[in-house]
Amino acid sequence: MRNAQNPFKFGTIVEEEYFTDRKDELQYIKKFINGPNHLVIISPRRFGKSSLVNKAVKQTGRKAIVLNLQQITSQTILAAKLLREFFKVFPLEKVKHLLANFRVIPIISTNPFTGQMDVSFHPNLNQAILLEDVFGLIEHANSKQNRIIIVLDEFQEIRKIDPNLDKTLRSLMQNQNNINYILLGSQESLMTDIFENKKSPFYHFGQMMRIGKLPRKDFHRYLTDRLEDSFPGTCEELANEILDYTECHPYYTQQLAANVWQTSILQPDTENPVNTAIQQIITTHDLDYERLWSNFNKTNKWIMQQLALGRPLQTGEYRTSTIYSALKRLQTDGYAKYSDKYEIEDPFFKEWIKSKQ
Numbered sequence: 001m002r003n004a005q006n007p008f009k010f011g012t013i014v015e016e017e018y019f020t021d022r023k024d025e026l027q028y029i030k031k032f033i034n035g036p037n038h039l040v041i042i043s044p045r046r047f048g049k050s051s052l053v054n055k056a057v058k059q060t061g062r063k064a065i066v067l068n069l070q071q072i073t074s075q076t077i078l079a080a081k082l083l084r085e086f087f088k089v090f091p092l093e094k095v096k097h098l099l100a101n102f103r104v105i106p107i108i109s110t111n112p113f114t115g116q117m118d119v120s121f122h123p124n125l126n127q128a129i130l131l132e133d134v135f136g137l138i139e140h141a142n143s144k145q146n147r148i149i150i151v152l153d154e155f156q157e158i159r160k161i162d163p164n165l166d167k168t169l170r171s172l173m174q175n176q177n178n179i180n181y182i183l184l185g186s187q188e189s190l191m192t193d194i195f196e197n198k199k200s201p202f203y204h205f206g207q208m209m210r211i212g213k214l215p216r217k218d219f220h221r222y223l224t225d226r227l228e229d230s231f232p233g234t235c236e237e238l239a240n241e242i243l244d245y246t247e248c249h250p251y252y253t254q255q256l257a258a259n260v261w262q263t264s265i266l267q268p269d270t271e272n273p274v275n276t277a278i279q280q281i282i283t284t285h286d287l288d289y290e291r292l293w294s295n296f297n298k299t300n301k302w303i304m305q306q307l308a309l310g311r312p313l314q315t316g317e318y319r320t321s322t323i324y325s326a327l328k329r330l331q332t333d334g335y336a337k338y339s340d341k342y343e344i345e346d347p348f349f350k351e352w353i354k355s356k357q
Contacts, residue, residue, distance in 0.1 A: 007226035008258035010251055022052055025211060029056040029182075033149060038173075038181040038206030040155075040195050045186040045334050045345075046251030049211050050153055053182055057149050063089040064149040065138070069157040075127035075165060079134045080106065084119040086138055089148070092117070095141050102133045128168055135172045142178035155183040156190035166194065170201035181206065187332060213248040223257055230264035231273070241274040245347060252347055255281065281348050282355065289352045292335075299326045300335075307336065307344050308353040 029052070032039055043049045057064045065085040072078045083106055087095075092108070099105070107120045121130055142148045158165045173181065183206065185191035194202050214222075223239035231238055238260060246252040259277035263270055270276045282289075296304065299318060303326055306313055313323050330336035337345045344350040 006258055006261050008254050008261060010254035010258060022048070022211075022214065025052055025209075026056050026059075028209070029053065030060055032207060033060065033180045033182065036144075036147075036177070036180075038183070039209060040191070040206045041182065041184045041209045041211060042188050042191045043186065043211035044188075044337065046249070047186075047211055047213070048250040049184055049186075052211065053151055053184065057151065057182075060149070062147070062149055063142075064151060065089065066151040066153070068153040069161065070154045072157065072161050075131055075162055075168070076121050076123065076125065078161065078165075079127070079130035080119045080121055082138070083134050084117060086134070086141075087117050087119070090141055095137070098137050098140055101136065101140075103129055104133065127162075131168060132172060135176070139176045139178050144177055147178050147180050149180045149182060151182045151184065153184045154186060156185045156187045156194060158194075159190070166201045170205070173205070186334075214250060216243055216248055219243060219248055219253060223253070227257070227261065230261055238274060245274065245278065247347075249347075255348075278348065278351060282352050285348065286352070289349055292349070293353075299323075300330060303327065303330065304335065304344065304353055305357065307342060308350045309357065313342075 029039065029041075033056075041049050041053065054066070057066075065082065065088075067078075067081055067085060069078075072081065087108075104121060104125055107122070109118050110116070111118070138148060138150070158169065162168075173179075185194075194200050195205060195208060197203060220236075220239045220243060223242060224235045227235040227238055242253060242256050242260065246256055256274070256277055259281055260273050263273040263277050263280070267273075267276060293301065299322060302317065303313065303323065305311075306315075313327075314320065318326075327336060327338075327342055331338060331342075334345055335349075336342055344353070
């Protein structure tokens with residue numbers, strides 16, 4: 001019987017039946033954070049590291065605070081958001097006595113309709129004191145026998161928030177015994193510099209773990225199992241077509257597979273469901289891609305066109321130093337990737353660029 005619900009999910013934290021294998025990594029994370037040490041996880045954007053950590057943390061059954069540093073613009077906001085997330089796992093009434101140690105009292109309000117709590121601090125306060133008080137509260141509310149887990153996603157953003165934030169955080173974290181940190185990052189060069197550079201405050205702070213693409217065999221089995229009801233005679237072939245196009249990239253594979261499945265519902269007689277799904281994705285995101293494209297400068301547009309069409313970059317059009325600098329920026333911003341050569345990260349954006357030529 002054909003599935004009534006799309007068996008593929010992308011764009012948000014993936015869990016339960018939507019989670020794609022990674023059993024070895026899952027077990028490693030759970031076992032590692034049972035000890036007193038911290039874990040640093042690096043992988044490219046949209047490789048599923050947040051979903052993986054989310055599942056591992058849930059399976060430990062321990063209290064956890066999860067924060068994405070891309071949403072933080074100052075140390076004051078970092079302190080407020082950490083405190084807000086803390087109150088989600090430690091009700092205010094149970095830890096109110098610990099707030100007596102705060103040198104700056106936070107402003108706490110509750111939405112009467114949703115019950116959601118908001119936390120803030122007055123601006124222009126000593127930011128280091130705010131962080132010290134919040135981290136001290138989290139430390140004292142837990143114990144060595146029952147450590148809390150703090151997950152800080154996109155950790156490389158600390159250098160954008162404040163140039164001295166790495167020193168401040170390291171000085172606070174190094175004396176804590178009741179917290180396990182899991183620090184995630186998607187920009188390998190920045191994360192490596194933070195944790196492998198001897199001059200960095202976070203040098204060798206935790207165990208380094210790198211997450212790559214899923215093995216093709218595992219991903220193929222995952223896709224085949226979920227496409228079988230809708231495409232009983234061609235599910236293995238379709239799984240191969242999907243993986244060939246996305247090169248096993250977790251996010252784009254889920255996205256394409258979800259649209260292939262949707263094609264089986266809306267256009268059951270289509271001859272090429274993978275190609276149809278690709279065109280639907282490009283059409284759906286046409287305005288988004290147009291907006292991205294309009295924000296590129298002339299050099300970036302030229303480079304992206306050359307990459308999309310598989311043409312060489314060393315043509316004399318631009319100086320080598322200019323091309324290299326632009327490529328590094330495109331890589332940092334998530335538009336380009338590098339393995340043995342530079343390529344466009346998003347295969348659908350690549351297809352969109354080609355279609356405009």
